[in-house]
Amino acid sequence: MERKTERIYFENAYKVKFEAEVIESLTYENRPAVVLDKTCFYPESGGQPADHGTLDETEVVDVQEEQGRIIHILEGKVPSGKVRGLINWQRRFDHMQQHSGQHILSQCFARLYNAKTLSFHLGAEYSTLEIEKSGLTDEEWKKVEECANAALFSDRKVATRFVQEEDISKVPLRKPPQKKGVIRVVEVEDFDYTACGGTHVRRTGEIGLIKITKWDRIRGHVRLEFLCGGRALHDYDKKNEVLRNLTKKFTVAEADVPDAVEKLTAELKTWKKENISLRKNLARCEAEDLLKQAEKGILKKVFTGKAREDLRSLALNIIHEGEYVVLFGNRSGEEVHVVLACSESLPYDMREFVSDVMEAVEGKGGGRPSLVEITGTKGDNLETVLDGLYSKLI
Ligand SMILES: [Zn+2]
Structure with missing residues (x-):
């Protein structure tokens, strides 16, 4: 039978350096990997991601568990014999803050609203918690945060111990254990x-702060996003910067x-309305001219830098003034825009010209008998194209 790995992190989540023996070399999902006799590396499980770090000089990029064997997935030279392990403490401590914070949040939901935790996921940016509750009012949101942060401010001790299966009923667990046999219990004083196999802080004060940032309803339950410790501080920093920039731009106080x-x-809405009516008037005046x-x-003309809707609007104004045919072209940066229009009382179908124009300007377009539009990218021959159409019409 393959040997199980002794988990140093069960006893001491703060140990980052260790010495161990490689007891197996293998390929795990096409990557080189080793199993050690003991390790500080936490394997991905229970919603908590794996630790990263090094074994001698080799990077440990993932850690997985299979039947008690902890598999260190590597990038680089595969070590053998005795190795020195070092875990990335920054990453680990961040996970400890988020994971311990989750226990506290889950307990707050349980004691305030008798709401169970259905799942937990510790992501790279934020963590999520699914709670058996149909919604979360602003007041409940605030109460949960107050309850959770009060548990941090009172700096409670966090201890772990192993309990035999027959004694587990004496422990007031928040939810029944999923495992059989000896059970690891994490107790926030x-x-x-x-019942949890993860890594946690020693005292709740180390979590620093717990902040719920948003919630959604999913499968009829509350799914919330939350941040603890360093992540909450980073988020505060980001939000503060956004607000500071806004106060500078508007030259007002934060609260304003x-x-x-x-x-x-509101002003923009008014200006937009005004702008539309002014442009319509302008198109009318331009049409008269x-x-x-x-x-x-x-009427044949090539414009430069005219907005698409203005060119269309101008053409429409003209064909409504009497019996006219309009052949308009416009160059705007890299784009070419052609509008062909005629008064509805005239016997023309402007769609007949579309394919010729499309080919000439290397574009696409279409429309109705009295109005077609073509947009393309080739504009150097625009005058010639419109001249050609003009001679077909007279
Ligand atoms: Zn835990």
Whole structure:
């Protein structure tokens, strides 16, 4: 039978350096890996990601568990015999903060709302918790956070111990254990008892802060995102910077930012309306002016830098003024825009010209008999194209 690995992190989650013996070399999912006789490396399980670090000079990029054997997945030279292990403490401590914070949050939901924790996932950016509860009011959100942070401020001791299966009923566990045999119990002093194999802080004060950042309803339950410790501080930093930038932009105090944004949004709405009506008027005036240049009822012109909707609007204004045919082109940066329009009383179908124009400007387009539009990328021959159409129409 293959040997199981002794888990140093069960006894001491703060030990980062260790010496061990390679007892097996293998390939795990196409990557080199070793099993050690003992290890500080935590394998991915119970919603907590694996530790990273090194074995001698070789990077440990993932750690998995199979029937009590802890498999260290490596990148680089595979060590043998005696090895010196070192875990990435920053990553581990972050996981300890998030994971211990989860026990506390779960306990707060249990004692305040009798709501069970259904699942936990510790992600790279934030952690999620699924709670058997149909919703979360703002008041409940606040109460849970208060309860959780009070448990941190009172700096409770966090201890782990192994309990025999027959004695486990004496421990007031938050939820029944999923494993049989000897059970590892994590106890947050006078607060929470959970069967758990993860790594935790020694005292709740080390978690620093617990913050729920958002929640959604999923499968009829509350799924919330939360941050603990360093992650919460980083998030505060980010949000503070956003707010500071906004106070500078609006030159208002922090508390007045929402009002300033609301005022600006309302103003923008008014300006947009005004802008639309002004542009319509402008198109009308421009149409009147252009009509003077019409020959044989045909108006042909190439513009530069005109917005698409303005060109269309101008063409429509003209064809509604009387019986006219409009052949408009526009160059705007790399883009070419052609609008062909005619008054509805005229016997033309502008769609007949679409394929010719599309080919000339290397573009695409379409429309109805009285109005077609083509957009393309080739604009150097725009005048020639429109001249060609003009000669077909007269
Ligand atoms: Zn745990």
